[in-house]
Structures are given as C-alpha cells and as structure tokens.
Amino acid sequence: MPLLRSQDVELRDLARGAPPLSDAWGSPTGARLARLLGVGGMSSVFLAEVDTARRSSALSPICPPRIAVKIMKPAMVSDLMQEGIFAGQLAQREATALGRIMDRTPPTEFVVGFYGMGEAPVDVRGRTVKLPWLALEYVDGGQDGSSLADRVTRAPDGCDPIRALRLCRGIVEGVLALHDEDIIHRDLKPDNVLIVGPVGDETPKIADCGISKVADSTYTIAALTREYAGSEQWLSRPGEKNPLIGPWTDVHALAAVVWFVLGGEHWCRGPWDNGFLVTGERRSLVTAPRLHPGFAADRVTLGELDRVLGKGASPALPEPLRDLESARALAPRDAPSRFESARAFADVLLPLLESAAARWKARAAREDRATTAFRTTQALASPAVTLEPTAQIVELPPVEIKNVMLPPLRPGNIAFQPDGRALARFGGRLLYLWGPRALPIPVGPKDAPVVAATTFVVRGPHAGFALVGPSHVQLVRPGRIVPLGLPPRASPIEAALGDGQTFAVVTAAVEGDEDSLPELWLWNDESWSAPVALPLAGRVLALSSGPYGMLVVGANGKGTRGRALFASYDGQTTVYATGVQDKPALLTALCSGERLAWAAGEGFVLGLDRGAVIPEEVEAKDRPVVMGLDPVGLPWLVTMSSVMRRQAGGTTAVWRTYYEKDAGAPPLVGITFTHEGARVVDARGGGANLVPRDIGSWQSTSAVLEQGS
Incomplete structure (x- = not known):
C-alpha cells in the first residue's frame, strides 16, 4: 500500500490527493484524509471520510462517515524519544482516557468521541517514520x-x-x-x-x-x-x-x-x-x-x-x-x-x-x-433561479437489532442533541442513535415499566436525556436511569419540553373541576419552580421556548378546536383567540429568535406575532409531527409524509415541500440539523439525510480548526 507522503514537517500537505489512512502494518483502515483542519504543537488534525463498507477493525463499529484524524508530528515523536517516551505510549494514554468515556452507554455529550487509533507509516521528506494517529469526533x-x-x-x-x-x-x-x-x-x-x-x-x-x-x-x-x-x-x-x-x-x-x-x-x-x-x-x-x-x-x-x-x-x-x-x-x-x-x-x-x-x-x-x-x-426568499434538486438526498436504512422485531417509533419519542446523536424509544426498548449505528441502552426489570409507559423522550435538564410519562420523569444518564421527581401535583403530565434551554412539563387540568387549568412547571436548578397556570381552556399538545418566552399550543377539551398562548418571561400571558380557536387542533409549535412564532395543525400553519395571528400557506396537507430551526435560522416543518421549509416573498409566506417520502414508506417522526444538513427520521429509525444545495452558509466558515496539540 502506498505510504502517506509529506514534504512539510508540520504535515500540512499530507491530505493532498485524499490518501488512504493505514494502520501500523500498512493495511487500509477505510478512511481517507480529506483536508487539513489545523496544526497544533504536538499534532496536525485532518478531516477524514470513512467508507463504512471498507472500515477495518482499527476503527470502531460506531465510527461515523466523517471523523477528525489527529496525527502526531515527526518532531514530537523525536522529542519524546529523547525523553525516553515512545510516541505510541502517549497516543495510547489519550486513547485510554477517551475509551473509558466511550464505554459509558450512552456516553457523555461533553467529551469528544473516540473511534480508534493506530500508527501510520509516513514518508516525510524521503524518510519513513511511523506516526501515531487517533480517530476522533469531527466537531464543526x-x-x-x-x-x-x-x-x-x-x-x-x-x-x-x-x-x-x-x-x-x-x-x-x-x-x-x-x-x-x-x-x-x-x-x-x-x-x-x-x-x-x-x-x-x-x-x-x-x-x-x-x-x-x-x-x-x-x-x-x-x-x-x-x-x-x-x-x-x-x-x-x-x-x-x-x-x-x-x-x-x-x-x-x-x-x-x-x-x-x-x-x-x-x-x-x-x-x-x-x-x-x-x-x-x-x-x-x-x-x-x-x-x-x-x-x-x-x-x-x-x-x-x-x-x-x-x-x-x-x-x-x-x-x-x-x-x-x-x-x-x-x-x-x-x-x-x-x-x-x-x-x-x-x-x-x-x-x-x-x-x-x-x-x-x-x-x-x-x-x-x-x-x-x-x-x-x-x-428564505423566492430564488431567482430554481435549483433542481434543491438537496442531495441520501436514503437511510431502518434501525435493526439482531433477533429483535422493533415496534414503530412514534412522534415525540426521539430526542436529538446538537451533535446529531439521539435517544429513541421503540416500545419498551431504548436505542442510542449515533451516526449509522444504534446502540441498545440496557433497561433493567425495575426500569422496564417506566420505559414502556413513556410518552415523551426529550433532552434532560443540563445533560443527557429524559423519559417523561403521565406519572414519571426519569433521567437517562451514562450507565443508569434515575428518577428526577414529579411536580407536587397529582394530575398526569400531558406535555413536556426539553430543548437544551428549558426543561418543563405541563400537568393536566383536574378532570371535572371547571376552575382547574393546565399548569406549566419549569425545572429550576435542583427543583420545580412554582407552577404557571395556563388559561388555555383545553389540553396542551406542544411547547416551544425562545429568548422572549414560551409558546403553548393545543386543543379544546374535545380536541376539535385550536388553542394557543404565549407566556413571556416577565409573567405576562397572551391568549390567542381570533384566528386560532376557529381552527382545528394545533399539534406543533416553534419559537424563533425574535418575537415571531408558529403553530401547525393538519393542513395549515399560523404565524403568531405578539397579538397577531397570520395564516401561512402549506403545500403538504397531512398531519404535522414536529417543527424546528436549522443552523442558519430557517424554520422547517415535518408532517407524516413530507418535509417543508418556510419561504417568504409575496404577500404570504409559504411552507414549500423539500422532501417527500415514498408511498408505502413508514411515516416521518422527527428531524435534526447539523452543519452537514438535516436528518429526517421515520418510524423504523431510517429516513434520509438532506444536504441543502441552496444554503451555502450551512458550511463552516472557519479556515482551520485550531487544536491545542
């Protein structure tokens, strides 16, 4: 196999020609260096693309398609040798440290992922030297x-x-x-x-x-x-x-x-x-x-x-x-x-x-x-020139566990972290979705009834994930599931929010008590704050938080008419009546970075701006399941069959279809965004990766990713 070659002692040209990364024996790992990310004091760091079909045992089975490869510089190898330290020992130390973190299930989101290590023979200005490398999470x-x-x-x-x-x-x-x-x-x-x-x-x-x-x-x-x-x-x-x-x-x-x-x-x-x-x-x-x-x-x-x-x-x-x-x-x-x-x-x-x-x-x-x-x-304004197709679409296979028939994944039962990792509940099973892999989360006999009764999977307060059901709130942390404790009210939980900013639940109005209202409970540090009564005159079906407050949407007691209110952080509540209560139930909500928010029901979207209600057009008319903002602040809407983006221009904003699942394919249940694109998830854990062609700013503008080593 050809050696990696460089004419630069800092290895800046090592990725030229997208060479394959090899192990200590010169065997290919399945990874190819794509470009230099940065040069530090001890190592140079490269973006690498991994062919999962050709991935060797040097890389972890959960290795994603794109990784950062940190390669020790020749000068560092020589300096360590003069001190009586083998370079491979130093690399092994970092691999041991990160490997211990990776052995947790699920691992913490606050330490970079580790996917393997090795030594690659490199020709540096005509001299062959073995340089240790580490395969790490690529953070963009x-x-x-x-x-x-x-x-x-x-x-x-x-x-x-x-x-x-x-x-x-x-x-x-x-x-x-x-x-x-x-x-x-x-x-x-x-x-x-x-x-x-x-x-x-x-x-x-x-x-x-x-x-x-x-x-x-x-x-x-x-x-x-x-x-x-x-x-x-x-x-x-x-x-x-x-x-x-x-x-x-x-x-x-x-x-x-x-x-x-x-x-x-x-x-x-x-x-x-x-x-x-x-x-x-x-x-x-x-x-x-x-x-x-x-x-x-x-x-x-x-x-x-x-x-x-x-x-x-x-x-x-x-x-x-x-x-x-x-x-x-x-x-x-x-x-x-x-x-x-x-x-x-x-x-x-x-x-x-x-x-x-x-x-x-x-x-x-x-x-x-x-x-x-x-x-x-x-x-998003109407483009002067329409790009066809507007996105590169990569279909994703369904999640499969050997010898296990998984029940369908339901809306609200998958939560994503900003790095794209997710926790999903398939019936009584919890799976940690990490790139192309699904890792089962051990569920003991004591926790099995709680998992089975869960209605919402959300991000936990401060870290990890949370499982929320009518009568439980449980945190999923590395290696364990622990109770958080319930708000001090006996009513069942009917809605939950965990978005990395706010962790909240809504308890239902007491049945048969006409004066009772749903109550919003915010997790504040180590306890639940005093409840906020929600004058919704019905049930809460979805929540969203933003920098100005929280949007709460739902339906009347019969589930036939919409309800919406905005609770600002100064304690003021705006209840939307005209333009909302004559519409069907509102099923999803989204706050923007400003005061504008949106709510969606079956076949329609409403823009909510302070006290104003503005109908917006939608191309897909089926049941909505989730809304979200992408990395550059564009609103998206997922229905059971389609993915839409909001497009301004003209007198009315339009939510245009961006992706539509094949007829007969499982319904869509969730979406997440990274700087590489959007991942849409269906009820079997598959779906598609969507890489927009018309949003160049999704890509990193950093010329290099500076590393400290």
Missing part, C-alpha cells in the same frame, strides 16, 4: 466557530448570563465525567473546548487529552499552557510521576476557563503577567472590558464569583498538600487553599451563575429584550 461549529475561544471572542457584548451558565455547566459536566474515570485532563483551555450547535443551542466538548494523567500511568510530561495550568504542573519532569497533580489541577484550569467565558478574555494577560504567574494575583471580573451588562450590574454576585474563581485558581494547593515542602513555594501564605475537587468547585460556582442568569432573565423580560443570544431567524 459552522459560521459561529468551532472552539470556545471562537464563540466567546465573537460575542459582541460578551456572553450573557444564561449563555454563560449553559457553556460553563457543560464544561463542568465534561470535567466531572473525566474525573469519574480517574482521568486528569491537565491541559484544559478555551482552544481545547470544542463547540457544536448554533448559538442558542451550544454543546461544549472537552478535547485533547494528549497529556492527561490516567490512573496507573507510569510517566508524565509538562503541561503546555502556563496561563491556564496550575503552578504544580511545572514541577513535572518527563518520565516521572508528580504527586502534586490531582483533580485540583483541573480545577485551576477550569476556574480560568470560566473566567474567560464571563470576562471575554484570558484571565492571565500574557506571559509577561507576573502578577498572575508569579505572585498569585487574581484580578477581578470588573477589570474585563467585555463583561456582559447582566454580570456588570450585579456587583454582589460579581464579588462572590471573584471569590469562588480566585479560590478555584489559587496557586495554593488544597489542604494538607499545600503544607508539603515541595508545595510551599508555589503560593504566598495568604492565598486561599484551592478546591480539592471539581465537584466541590461546581457546587459553589453553579448556584452563583444560576442566580445571575435568573436575575438577568427577569431584567431582560422587563425591558422587552432577548434573554439570551440566539441565532437570527431567516426568511
């Missing part, structure tokens, strides 16, 4: 940027408290997942946190575990980024263990990353910042010029955040380590002792961020402002 953040550094830098007024809370909580969850597997990352920084999903629905993913400390590892190397690394890391020597490194080491970097999210710039001003690097000074968030007004105006919380972050990034180690002779010189005597664990740090930090987010949400609602950053909703 699109036009918003693919790293935390990109996203925060591009926030014009800084990160608002709600967005900051979501980002920081996800990063904390990723660190906790690593620590649960006895993995100390040791190089956490904004460039090593990748982001998937559009603004308003972002998932941070911790990447680059190349210098992590894994339990039972026998050697170490120094950290790479002094501005984020705890000072104890600089006592590390190649080939030796450093007893001062532990979970508190990541706490230091985690605190600095949180400061970066809130302040919009690095806490340490640079290598010349002796106050930060030498004397242990930690400047206040007040000094950050890009601090969002939602934080800047809340001086009490800001002071508490300064105190907690200062303790998290203290140069002084936790008790009793700080009293060791080797640790005494790391910090002045009056420096606070650092938190000993990421959990202890998070238990103090997150409530402060939650209270700041709640106060900002109330203030923004009072001022009639968007509560958080959100992608701008687009109105």
Whole structure:
C-alpha cells in the first residue's frame, strides 16, 4: 500500500490527493484524509471520510462517515524519544482516557468521541517514520466557530448570563465525567473546548487529552499552557510521576476557563503577567472590558464569583498538600487553599451563575429584550433561479437489532442533541442513535415499566436525556436511569419540553373541576419552580421556548378546536383567540429568535406575532409531527409524509415541500440539523439525510480548526 507522503514537517500537505489512512502494518483502515483542519504543537488534525463498507477493525463499529484524524508530528515523536517516551505510549494514554468515556452507554455529550487509533507509516521528506494517529469526533461549529475561544471572542457584548451558565455547566459536566474515570485532563483551555450547535443551542466538548494523567500511568510530561495550568504542573519532569497533580489541577484550569467565558478574555494577560504567574494575583471580573451588562450590574454576585474563581485558581494547593515542602513555594501564605475537587468547585460556582442568569432573565423580560443570544431567524426568499434538486438526498436504512422485531417509533419519542446523536424509544426498548449505528441502552426489570409507559423522550435538564410519562420523569444518564421527581401535583403530565434551554412539563387540568387549568412547571436548578397556570381552556399538545418566552399550543377539551398562548418571561400571558380557536387542533409549535412564532395543525400553519395571528400557506396537507430551526435560522416543518421549509416573498409566506417520502414508506417522526444538513427520521429509525444545495452558509466558515496539540 502506498505510504502517506509529506514534504512539510508540520504535515500540512499530507491530505493532498485524499490518501488512504493505514494502520501500523500498512493495511487500509477505510478512511481517507480529506483536508487539513489545523496544526497544533504536538499534532496536525485532518478531516477524514470513512467508507463504512471498507472500515477495518482499527476503527470502531460506531465510527461515523466523517471523523477528525489527529496525527502526531515527526518532531514530537523525536522529542519524546529523547525523553525516553515512545510516541505510541502517549497516543495510547489519550486513547485510554477517551475509551473509558466511550464505554459509558450512552456516553457523555461533553467529551469528544473516540473511534480508534493506530500508527501510520509516513514518508516525510524521503524518510519513513511511523506516526501515531487517533480517530476522533469531527466537531464543526459552522459560521459561529468551532472552539470556545471562537464563540466567546465573537460575542459582541460578551456572553450573557444564561449563555454563560449553559457553556460553563457543560464544561463542568465534561470535567466531572473525566474525573469519574480517574482521568486528569491537565491541559484544559478555551482552544481545547470544542463547540457544536448554533448559538442558542451550544454543546461544549472537552478535547485533547494528549497529556492527561490516567490512573496507573507510569510517566508524565509538562503541561503546555502556563496561563491556564496550575503552578504544580511545572514541577513535572518527563518520565516521572508528580504527586502534586490531582483533580485540583483541573480545577485551576477550569476556574480560568470560566473566567474567560464571563470576562471575554484570558484571565492571565500574557506571559509577561507576573502578577498572575508569579505572585498569585487574581484580578477581578470588573477589570474585563467585555463583561456582559447582566454580570456588570450585579456587583454582589460579581464579588462572590471573584471569590469562588480566585479560590478555584489559587496557586495554593488544597489542604494538607499545600503544607508539603515541595508545595510551599508555589503560593504566598495568604492565598486561599484551592478546591480539592471539581465537584466541590461546581457546587459553589453553579448556584452563583444560576442566580445571575435568573436575575438577568427577569431584567431582560422587563425591558422587552432577548434573554439570551440566539441565532437570527431567516426568511428564505423566492430564488431567482430554481435549483433542481434543491438537496442531495441520501436514503437511510431502518434501525435493526439482531433477533429483535422493533415496534414503530412514534412522534415525540426521539430526542436529538446538537451533535446529531439521539435517544429513541421503540416500545419498551431504548436505542442510542449515533451516526449509522444504534446502540441498545440496557433497561433493567425495575426500569422496564417506566420505559414502556413513556410518552415523551426529550433532552434532560443540563445533560443527557429524559423519559417523561403521565406519572414519571426519569433521567437517562451514562450507565443508569434515575428518577428526577414529579411536580407536587397529582394530575398526569400531558406535555413536556426539553430543548437544551428549558426543561418543563405541563400537568393536566383536574378532570371535572371547571376552575382547574393546565399548569406549566419549569425545572429550576435542583427543583420545580412554582407552577404557571395556563388559561388555555383545553389540553396542551406542544411547547416551544425562545429568548422572549414560551409558546403553548393545543386543543379544546374535545380536541376539535385550536388553542394557543404565549407566556413571556416577565409573567405576562397572551391568549390567542381570533384566528386560532376557529381552527382545528394545533399539534406543533416553534419559537424563533425574535418575537415571531408558529403553530401547525393538519393542513395549515399560523404565524403568531405578539397579538397577531397570520395564516401561512402549506403545500403538504397531512398531519404535522414536529417543527424546528436549522443552523442558519430557517424554520422547517415535518408532517407524516413530507418535509417543508418556510419561504417568504409575496404577500404570504409559504411552507414549500423539500422532501417527500415514498408511498408505502413508514411515516416521518422527527428531524435534526447539523452543519452537514438535516436528518429526517421515520418510524423504523431510517429516513434520509438532506444536504441543502441552496444554503451555502450551512458550511463552516472557519479556515482551520485550531487544536491545542
């Protein structure tokens, strides 16, 4: 097999000609390098396309069609050899760390996926050298940027408290997942946190575990980024263990990353910042010029955040380590002792961020402002030239489990994360859909009745997924299903929402009580908030949240006439009567990034803008199942047979058919969006991938994806 070849010691030209990636024996893996993504200090990273039909055992069976391949640079291999460390050992360390995360079912969404490793013979300027490689999840953040550094830098007024809370909580969850597997990352920084999903629905993913400390590892190397690394890391020597490194080491970097999210710039001003690097000074968030007004105006919380972050990034180690002779010189005597664990740090930090987010949400609602950053909703104009076909369509096979006949997947029983992964309920079975693969989630005898009685599968509060039924709310977390607890009301749950921003359920009105109303319950931190009565005069069938409030739609008690209201975050409720209550039941809802929202019933769509109701035309007249916004803010509608997009122009907006399933094919039940296109799912778990030809901005505008290694 031909060798990979490069004339550049940084391997920048390695993907030229789309060469195949081989294993240590020169056998093809089924992957081909497509293009360079970025060059870091230790490795170069490439986008690779995988032919699943030719995938070798070097790649995981759940390997998706597109991956990032991180190949160690020749200079790094030589440097490690001089220190007595084989390059393959270092790659194996990262593979071990990420492999432990991948062994969880389902794995956390806050750490990048891992799909295999190997060594490839590479001809570098006429000399053949074996370079270790890792197959990793390809994270494309699109036009918003693919790293935390990109996203925060591009926030014009800084990160608002709600967005900051979501980002920081996800990063904390990723660190906790690593620590649960006895993995100390040791190089956490904004460039090593990748982001998937559009603004308003972002998932941070911790990447680059190349210098992590894994339990039972026998050697170490120094950290790479002094501005984020705890000072104890600089006592590390190649080939030796450093007893001062532990979970508190990541706490230091985690605190600095949180400061970066809130302040919009690095806490340490640079290598010349002796106050930060030498004397242990930690400047206040007040000094950050890009601090969002939602934080800047809340001086009490800001002071508490300064105190907690200062303790998290203290140069002084936790008790009793700080009293060791080797640790005494790391910090002045009056420096606070650092938190000993990421959990202890998070238990103090997150409530402060939650209270700041709640106060900002109330203030923004009072001022009639968007509560958080959100992608701008687009109105697709009628094209001057029609592209035929408007999308590349790749049909997807149904989900199959050996020796198992799966019942149909029903609408509302599949939930997607921003990276395209999903949890689906097929009767009494839970399946984790990951690219072309379906992984069964073990369901024990105790949980089987709960799964069978589930009516909604949604994203969970803060992380994972949730199963919601008339009398249960259960969280699906790695390796376990745990109860969340019910709202303190006996009425059955008739609707649920979990979209990464809001987690809520609606309990039904008490049957036979004319004064009883459906009630909306929002999950607030660790408990249900006080209920909001919904004067809908009927049943709730769908919910949607946006930066201005929540749209609630449904039907009257007989299910024959529509009902809709908008509950803004300032406590005001707008009930839509004219133009709604004379229509059939409303079955789906969608909020935009502005004040416009939509609701759909069988054969019609209504635009809802404050108190106005605007009928819009639809080409497919059958039953709607779900609505959604794509990465650039275009609204989509899925019915049982078709997929439509909203197109403006003329006097009335039209929802035009974009995809139609074959006659006799299973009904459609769901849709998700990534920067590669839309995935439509049918009742057998198959469906189609739709890659738009008329929306060029779906593709990433980042020239390179910078990696820290």
